[in-house]
Amino acid sequence: MKKFNKITIIGTGLIGGSLGLVIKKKKLARQVFGIAKHERTIEEAIKLGAIDKGSLKLKDVRESELIIICTPVGEVVQTLQKIIPFLRAGSLITDVGSTKKKITQEIERILPREIHFVGGHPLAGSEKRGVRAARRDLFANSLTFLIKSKKTDIAALKKVKQLWEEVGSRVKIISAAQHDKIVAEISHLPHIAAVSLVNCVSEKYLKYAAKGWKDSTRIALSDALLRRDICIDNKEEISRVLKGFIEHLIIMRDLIQKGDSQGITKEFKKARQKKLKKERIVIAIDGPAGAGKSVVSQKLAAKLGFYYLDTGAMYRAITLKAIKEGIDLRDKARLIKMCQETEIDFRFKKAKKPVLLLDGKDVEKEIRKEEITNKVFYLAKLPEIRKRMVILQRKISEGKDIVAEGRDIGSVVFPQAKKFYLDASIEERTKRRYKQLLTQSGALQGEELSLEKIEQNIKIRDKKDSERKVAPLKRVKDAIYIDTTEMSIQEVVKRILECLTTN
Numbered sequence: 001m002k003k004f005n006k007i008t009i010i011g012t013g014l015i016g017g018s019l020g021l022v023i024k025k026k027k028l029a030r031q032v033f034g035i036a037k038h039e040r041t042i043e044e045a046i047k048l049g050a051i052d053k054g055s056l057k058l059k060d061v062r063e064s065e066l067i068i069i070c071t072p073v074g075e076v077v078q079t080l081q082k083i084i085p086f087l088r089a090g091s092l093i094t095d096v097g098s099t100k101k102k103i104t105q106e107i108e109r110i111l112p113r114e115i116h117f118v119g120g121h122p123l124a125g126s127e128k129r130g131v132r133a134a135r136r137d138l139f140a141n142s143l144t145f146l147i148k149s150k151k152t153d154i155a156a157l158k159k160v161k162q163l164w165e166e167v168g169s170r171v172k173i174i175s176a177a178q179h180d181k182i183v184a185e186i187s188h189l190p191h192i193a194a195v196s197l198v199n200c201v202s203e204k205y206l207k208y209a210a211k212g213w214k215d216s217t218r219i220a221l222s223d224a225l226l227r228r229d230i231c232i233d234n235k236e237e238i239s240r241v242l243k244g245f246i247e248h249l250i251i252m253r254d255l256i257q258k259g260d261s262q263g264i265t266k267e268f269k270k271a272r273q274k275k276l277k278k279e280r281i282v283i284a285i286d287g288p289a290g291a292g293k294s295v296v297s298q299k300l301a302a303k304l305g306f307y308y309l310d311t312g313a314m315y316r317a318i319t320l321k322a323i324k325e326g327i328d329l330r331d332k333a334r335l336i337k338m339c340q341e342t343e344i345d346f347r348f349k350k351a352k353k354p355v356l357l358l359d360g361k362d363v364e365k366e367i368r369k370e371e372i373t374n375k376v377f378y379l380a381k382l383p384e385i386r387k388r389m390v391i392l393q394r395k396i397s398e399g400k401d402i403v404a405e406g407r408d409i410g411s412v413v414f415p416q417a418k419k420f421y422l423d424a425s426i427e428e429r430t431k432r433r434y435k436q437l438l439t440q441s442g443a444l445q446g447e448e449l450s451l452e453k454i455e456q457n458i459k460i461r462d463k464k465d466s467e468r469k470v471a472p473l474k475r476v477k478d479a480i481y482i483d484t485t486e487m488s489i490q491e492v493v494k495r496i497l498e499c500l501t502t503n
C-alpha cells in the first residue's frame with residue numbers, strides 16, 4: 001500500500017487512538033496527526049504513541065491526505081462540515097460511526113465534489129473509553145463495514161479498504177441502508193436489551209448478581225450519549241427489531257405462564273443451536289516441527305467437526321512454485337512478485353484431510369518433499385510474503401470453525417483464538433520425523449537420511465523459525481503449553497478438549 005503523507009484522526013479516543021497506534025506501528029503514514037477537545041487527551045495520545053503530533057483546532061487538518069473522523073456518531077456531520085474549508089481537492093475523509101444512513105445522506109448533500117467521503121464502521125471496541133484504553137490489536141481479526149453509495153468514488157473506497165485491511169480488519173462493502181438494518185439487529189438491540197435487563201432488576205437484589213448477569217449486561221456500561229445518538233439516528237430499524245424482540249418476549253411469557261414445558265424447551269434449544277452454529281471458534285496450534293501439530297490438529301478438527309487449516313502447507317506451496325519457476329531463492333523481489341500473483345486455496349471435504357490447491361492444482365504430494373521442507377525458510381522469512389499468507393489464511397477461514405496449525409497462528413494470524421503450544425524433546429521430534437519420512441512416499445526422493453541428519457535439519461529449522469525477524473515461532477503468554485514427548489496423539493487431543501471445555 002502506498003504510504004499516506006499525513007493522516008489526521010479527529011477524536012483520539014478508544015477507536016481513534018487504537019487506529020493511531022496501529023497506523024504508526026505499521027508505518028502507514030509519514031505523520032499521524034490527532035485532533036481532540038482537550039489538551040490532556042493530546043498529551044496522552046502522544047505519550048502512548050498513538051499520534052505524532054496533535055492540536056485542539058480543526059483547522060489543523062490542513063495538508064492531510066486522509067482524515068478519519070472518530071468522534072461520537074452524533075458529531076460526525078458537524079465535524080466534517082467544519083473541516084471542509086481547510087481541505088484541498090482530492091482529500092479523503094472516512095469515519096467510524098455506528099450508524100450510516102443518515103450520516104451518508106447528510107454528508108453527500110454538503111460535500112464538495114472534489115472531496116471524497118467513504119463511510120466506515122469497524123465492529124470493534126469495548127465498553128471502555130478514552131485513549132488509555134486504546135490497543136494496537138483492537139482491529140485484529142475484526143470486521144469493518146464500508147459504505148458504497150451511488151456517489152462513492154471507487155478509488156477512494158479502495159484506499160480506505162486497503163487501510164482497514166492493513167490494520168488487520170476484514171472489510172465488507174454494503175449500502176448504508178443494509179448496514180443500519182444489520183447493526184440494529186446485532187448491535188443496537190443487544191445494547192437496549194442490556195439496559196432493560198439492568199433497569200428492570202430490583203436494586204436490592206443486585207448484590208447477589210453473579211457471572212451470568214455480568215456477562216449479559218456488560219454492554220450496559222457503554223456511553224449514554226453515544227447510545228442516545230445511535231437510537232435517534234437509526235430510529236426506524238431499531239423500532240423494527242424492538243417490535244420483534246417484544247413479540248418474542250411475549251411468546252416466552254405466555255409459554256411460561258401456561259407451564260408449556262415442551263414449548264419452553266424448544267425455545268431454549270433453538271437458541272442454543274443457533275448460537276453454537278453462528279459462533280465461530282478458532283483453535284490455534286503452534287509449535288516447532290515434529291511436536292505433533294499436524295496429526296493432533298487433524299484429529300481434533302475431526303472430533304469437533306471443525307475445518308483444519310495447515311498453514312505450513314501454504315508456505316510449502318509457494319516454495320514449490322518458486323523452485324518450479326526457477327526463481328533464485330535469494331531474489332526477494334521476484335519471490336514477492338510471484339507470491340502476489342499466486343492463488344492458494346484448499347478443497348475442504350467433510351472428515352477428510354483438505355487438499356491444497358496451488359493456482360487451482362493439487363500439489364499435496366510434491367510439497368511434502370524434504371527439498372521443500374529445507375527451503376521454505378527463504379520465503380517464510382519475508383514480511384511481504386507472510387503478509388499475503390496471513391490475508392489468505394484469514395480469507396480461507398472466514399466464517400468457519402477452524403483448527404489452524406503453524407508457527408504464528410496465535411501470535412499473528414488469529415490473536416483471539418484459543419491457543420495451544422505443542423512441544424516435545426528434540427530426540428522425540430527427530431524420531432517422529434524419521435517415521436513420517438519413511439511412510440511418506442517420495443518424500444526422501446532416494447535420499448538416505450540418518451537420525452543424526454534429521455535431528456540436525458530440525459535444529460536448523462527450529463533456529464530459523466524462532467529467530468526470524470517477522471512473526472517468529474514463539475510461545476505467546478496466553479497459549480496453553482503441552483509437552484507431548486511422553487504423550488500419545490489421543491492423549492494430546494484429550495488434553496486439548498479438556499482445556500477447551502474448562503476455559
Ligand code: DC
Pocket residue numbers: 289311312313315316373376377380405406407408409461465
Ligand atoms: O508445519 P510445516 O513443517 O509444514 O511448515 C513448513 C515451514 O513453513 C516451517 O519450517 C516454517 C514455515 N511456516 C511458517 O513460517 N509459518 C507458519 N504459520 C507455518 C509454517
